[in-house]
Amino acid sequence: MLNLTAVHHIAIICSDYETSKRFYTEILGLTILGEVYRAERQSYKLDLALNGQYLIELFSFPNPPKRPSRPEAAGLRHLAFAVENLDAAIAHLTQQGVVTEPVRIDEHTGRRFTFFADPDDLPLELYEEPNSGKTL
Numbered sequence: 001m002l003n004l005t006a007v008h009h010i011a012i013i014c015s016d017y018e019t020s021k022r023f024y025t026e027i028l029g030l031t032i033l034g035e036v037y038r039a040e041r042q043s044y045k046l047d048l049a050l051n052g053q054y055l056i057e058l059f060s061f062p063n064p065p066k067r068p069s070r071p072e073a074a075g076l077r078h079l080a081f082a083v084e085n086l087d088a089a090i091a092h093l094t095q096q097g098v099v100t101e102p103v104r105i106d107e108h109t110g111r112r113f114t115f116f117a118d119p120d121d122l123p124l125e126l127y128e129e130p131n132s133g134k135t136l
Contacts (some may be wrong), residue, residue: 009047010056010079012122017044017060019119024048024058027096028081050081069123078115080125086112089126100126 014020021044024030030048037044046058067075083089090100093116100116106127113127 009054011059012056012118013059013061013064014118015060015064015120017046017058020058020060021046023119024056027093027098030056069121078123078125080113080127082129083126084128084130086114086126086128090114 012020024046025032025048030050031052033047033049033054035044035046042062044058044060047054048056048058050056069075086103090103093100098116100114103112103114105112111128113125115123115125118124
């Protein structure tokens with residue numbers, strides 16, 4: 001048995017580093033834990049946290065190939081973030097010029113959710129979970 005304990009991080013390769021850095025920090029509100037430029041790879045690596053927890057490694061590489069992500073391509077389908085108030089989150093994204101899809105209802109949980117995309121069209125989801133920011 002592997003005895004996995006947690007998801008350590010999610011790695012994302014972006015096509016425009018400054019645009020994606022702004023999106024993930026200023027629009028989504030993730031905080032920077034560390035940033036390094038790796039000259040030998042012509043690549044930035046940005047370590048991002050959510051509520052103090054290391055979550056995303058954002059990479060830049062020269063001319064990364066596009067990866068199909070829609071419709072329902074094999075592989076990672078989307079990255080979902082929990083929010084306490086979906087309407088407030090959608091309003092924030094809209095103010096920042098980010099388009100969200102119409103709100104849907106999870107047929108199994110009755111919870112509301114929506115999808116939107118990062119600057120490279122990576123599908124992201126907001127899933128409403130009241131009290132998701134509180135520890136138990």
